[in-house]
Amino acid sequence: MRDPAHVLLVDDEQAILDGLAPFLERSGLRVSTAGDGAQALTAHAAQPADILVCDVLMPRLDGRSLVRRLRADGDWTPVVLLTQVGESYERSAALEEGADDYLNKPFDPQELLARVRAVLRRAVPGQPSLAAASTLVSGDLQVDRAARRVLLAGVPVALTPRASLLLDYLMTHPGELLTRERLLSALWGFESMVTTRAVDHRIAEIRRALGDDPAAPRFVETVPHAGYRFCGPVTRGVPTSGPRT
Amino acid sequence: MSPAPTRRWWAAALAVTLVGLVAGAGVALSGRALLVVTTTRLPVALAVGGLALGAAVLGVGALRARRAAALAVALAGAEDAGRADERARHRRFLARLDHELKNPVTAIRAAAAGLPPGDDPAAVRAHATLDAQAGRLAHLVADLRKLAELETQPIEQEDVDVAQVVRDAVDDVCAQAAAGGRPAPAVRITLPTVPWPLPHVRGDVDLLYLAVVNLVGNAVKFSPPGTPVEVRGSDEDGAVVVEVADSGPGIPDDEVGVVFDELARGRDARGTPGSGLGLALVRVVAERHGGRATLRSRVGHGTVVRLLLPAGAAR
Numbered sequence: 001m002r003d004p005a006h007v008l009l010v011d012d013e014q015a016i017l018d019g020l021a022p023f024l025e026r027s028g029l030r031v032s033t034a035g036d037g038a039q040a041l042t043a044h045a046a047q048p049a050d051i052l053v054c055d056v057l058m059p060r061l062d063g064r065s066l067v068r069r070l071r072a073d074g075d076w077t078p079v080v081l082l083t084q085v086g087e088s089y090e091r092s093a094a095l096e097e098g099a100d101d102y103l104n105k106p107f108d109p110q111e112l113l114a115r116v117r118a119v120l121r122r123a124v125p126g127q128p129s130l131a132a133a134s135t136l137v138s139g140d141l142q143v144d145r146a147a148r149r150v151l152l153a154g155v156p157v158a159l160t161p162r163a164s165l166l167l168d169y170l171m172t173h174p175g176e177l178l179t180r181e182r183l184l185s186a187l188w189g190f191e192s193m194v195t196t197r198a199v200d201h202r203i204a205e206i207r208r209a210l211g212d213d214p215a216a217p218r219f220v221e222t223v224p225h226a227g228y229r230f231c232g233p234v235t236r237g238v239p240t241s242g243p244r245t
Numbered sequence: 246m247s248p249a250p251t252r253r254w255w256a257a258a259l260a261v262t263l264v265g266l267v268a269g270a271g272v273a274l275s276g277r278a279l280l281v282v283t284t285t286r287l288p289v290a291l292a293v294g295g296l297a298l299g300a301a302v303l304g305v306g307a308l309r310a311r312r313a314a315a316l317a318v319a320l321a322g323a324e325d326a327g328r329a330d331e332r333a334r335h336r337r338f339l340a341r342l343d344h345e346l347k348n349p350v351t352a353i354r355a356a357a358a359g360l361p362p363g364d365d366p367a368a369v370r371a372h373a374t375l376d377a378q379a380g381r382l383a384h385l386v387a388d389l390r391k392l393a394e395l396e397t398q399p400i401e402q403e404d405v406d407v408a409q410v411v412r413d414a415v416d417d418v419c420a421q422a423a424a425g426g427r428p429a430p431a432v433r434i435t436l437p438t439v440p441w442p443l444p445h446v447r448g449d450v451d452l453l454y455l456a457v458v459n460l461v462g463n464a465v466k467f468s469p470p471g472t473p474v475e476v477r478g479s480d481e482d483g484a485v486v487v488e489v490a491d492s493g494p495g496i497p498d499d500e501v502g503v504v505f506d507e508l509a510r511g512r513d514a515r516g517t518p519g520s521g522l523g524l525a526l527v528r529v530v531a532e533r534h535g536g537r538a539t540l541r542s543r544v545g546h547g548t549v550v551r552l553l554l555p556a557g558a559a560r
Contacts, residue, residue, distance in 0.1 A: 013348045019355025026359070106350035106383040109358035161401060162451065188451065189391040197417055197458075198451040 004030045005120050008049035010040040010066070011082070012058045020053075023109050029116070037061025041069065049077060051120055053112065055105075056083040071098045076128050078119045082107070098132035101173075104185070111182070118176050129172075130234055136171045137237035138230075139218060141210065143171060152210055162187065163205040170206075170220060170230040179227035203228055332396065339393040339507075346386045353379045388522050392507060395529050401449040407485050407554070408436045408443040410450065411476055414457040418465055430465040436478040443478045444556040446485050448534045453554075456530040456538075459523040460489040460550050467493030467548070484536065485556050490549040496542040504540055527552065 007029045011017055017033045024031045032047065034040035038061040040052065052070075056063040067079050078100040100119045103112055123129060130136060136143045140153040145168060150157040159167065165187055170178065180196035188198060203220060206212070212219045221231040272279060285293075357379055362372035415432050422430050436443055446453070457476075464474040472492045479486045496504060503509045505528040508521040524538070527550070531538040536554035 013352060015352035016348065016355055019352055019357075019359045021359070023355060023359035026361070104387065105347040106354060106379075106386055108380065108383070109355050160403060185387070189387070189394065197413060198454065201450070 004028055005050040005116075006030045006032070006047070007116060008032050008034060008040060008044055008052045010034045010037065010052060010058070010063070011055040012036055013055070016055075020109060020112070024113065024116075027113050037063060037066035037069075040066055044070075044075075044077070051078045051080065051116055051123075053080045053116065054082065056081055067099050071128075071132070076126060076132075078123045078129060080112070080115055080119060098128065100129045100131045102186070104189075118173065122174075122176075128236070130174070130236065131172045133172075133236040135237035136168075136234055138171065138174075138232035138234045141219060141232070142237055143168060150209075157209045159209050160202075160205060163202045163209070166199075166202045167206050170228065171234050174230045174232070174234040177223050177227055177229050181227075183227065199228075336393050336396060339389055343386060343390040343393070346382075350379060350383050350386055354383060385522075389507065392522060392525060392529060395452070395526075395533065400452060400533050402447055403450055405446050405448050405450045405453055406443075407446055407453065407487060408478060410454050410457055411436065411478055411487060414454060414461050415476060417458055418461045421462075422465065428470050430468070430474060431471060432461065432465065432474045432476060434476045434478075437480070441480075444480050444485055446534065446554045447557055448554070449530075452530045452533070456527045456552060457487060457489075459527055460487075460552065463523055463550075464489050464491035464493070464548075467491060469493070480556060483556050485554045487552045487554075488549055489552075490547065492547040495544040495546055495548055496540070497544055501540060501542055505538060524550075 007024055009017055009020055009024070009031060010033070011020075012035050014035070017035075021031045021033055032043060032049070034043045036058040037054075040054065041061070043049075044052070052066075054063040054066060061069070063081050063083070067081065070077060070079070076098075079098075080101045080103060081099040082103055082105050100123070101115050103115055119129075134144070134146045136145065142151045143149075144151070148161075148164060150159055150164065150167065166183065169183065169187060180199045183199045184196050203222075206220060207214060207217075210219055214220075214222055217231055219230060219232050221229045223229055353375070357372065357376045360372065362369045411434060415434055419430055419432060422428070461474065461476060468474055468491045474492075475488075475490045477486075477488045477490070479488075500509075505524050507525040509524065524540075527538045531552055531554065534554050536552065538550060538552050540548060540550045542548040
């Protein structure tokens with residue numbers, strides 16, 4: 001039997017560590033904790049974790065600086081940052097800092113567990129994750145994330161900013177079932193006051209723009225009664241020159 | 246406000262008066278007995294005098310009107326600045342509230358998840374309550390934060406077919422009722438087709454949908470089963486209007502002024518589930534599209550909320 005994955009929980013709120021650690025342990029993970037980024041670096045150096053779950057605002061060394069420090073040292077241990085990603089500033093910051101996933105406080109602990117497992121499944125030891133890639137490729141679809149440009153067979157595809165954000169999110173979570181509620185929360189920031197039609201609208205836009213047939217999808221697959229999944233293989237790509245959309 | 250023109254007027258009047266006084270004093274001091282004798286006919290003298298007096302009165306009136314207008318503009322500007330300042334303070338408060346609530350709520354949820362519920366039925370129930378209420382609080386914190394962000398963050402600028410948004414919103418509210426095993430709501434949609442259909446607006450289709458779905462959802466929620474809800478689209482003076490009317494219990498006069506505030510829940514609405522954020526969202530969405538939301542209500546008769554959006558334009 002494989003050893004349980006080792007999670008390093010980093011938060012300056014002791015009450016959060018006290019609650020989350022036993023929950024994650026009961027869920028079959030090995031957990032250690034740290035109260036800030038600096039402590040986390042020391043703990044990770046002494047006993048490398050398989051994944052870090054890290055708050056953003058912390059004394060001494062904050063979560064973003066911690067990720068940058070790790071990446072600068074060539075350490076690609078997956079990191080889930082406990083903040084929201086979605087706004088344009090944070091998206092570009094997210095690309096630069098190279099975290100693997102984001103979860104906004106206050107979150108459902110079950111959701112955190114699901115993210116941790118999904119990130120661990122996707123992670124290739126020693127390799128940067130897709131979330132840190134500047135270009136994503138799936139077949140003849142290429143997404144140049146820094147330039148916000150989508151090309152299909154080399155031809156620019158026009159997408160609304162939100163559809164482009166959604167495509168980005170789907171492609172950085174390939175093969176993962178993403179519920180409408182999760183997409184709504186991750187990309188729109190709303191939790192409870194809406195139906196999820198907004199997600200379906202943007203998926204329809206992506207399919208139209210990419211010529212993707214829902215009955216035989218190459219890119220976005222509908223999971224009945226659950227949500228959506230990016231079904232094409234996704235790899236890191238090299239940006240090519242071309243007109244901006 | 247610029248007081249410069251008024252000051253110039255008074256300076257000119259003072260200068261003319263001074264010249265007259267100096268000239269009069271000069272003549273008086275010279276010791277000569279000089280007289281002005283006029284031989285104007287009385288009707289002409291009366292007419293000229295009347296004209297001069299009338300001009301003086303008109304001049305003073307115009308001056309006072311200009312001052313009053315300038316004062317009104319200054320007051321309106323100050324009120325606008327005051328409102329903007331109040332909104333900014335309100336946003337800062339929500340940001341602080343979010344910051345202070347998110348960690349304790351996360352800790353409560355984590356503690357509930359980390360605690361095995363055990364076998365005691367009372368403990369299981371208590372655990373479920375803790376979990377559900379912490380979840381509810383978490384959603385509220387997230388939605389309050391989102392609402393505060395919506396007031397300032399850039400919104401998308403697309404061509405939006407409001408008629409389609411209305412149809413989608415009504416479909417979804419009816420589908421939700423069906424999914425929840427509730428009777429199908431009697432929602433009537435009236436959208437113009439002649440002489441032209443409802444104009445499109447520019448803006449964020451998701452936000453506009455959210456606004457309309459909240460209005461229709463509220464109307465259905467507060468209407469007795471079987472009573473009609475009407476959703477009416479129209480255009481007037483370059484604006485698209487969507488009205489959602491219900492025959493619910495209505496809102497007392499003293500509550501109408503605050504229904505668009507965050508967490509506003511009427512006395513009569515306390516027994517009905519809801520976050521108290523729906524109408525605040527409608528107001529913010531309307532304002533971000535350069536429009537407004539208004540509400541009229543009569544207790545015992547019902548409520549109509551009006552969403553007014555500039556046609557073809559957004560900010």
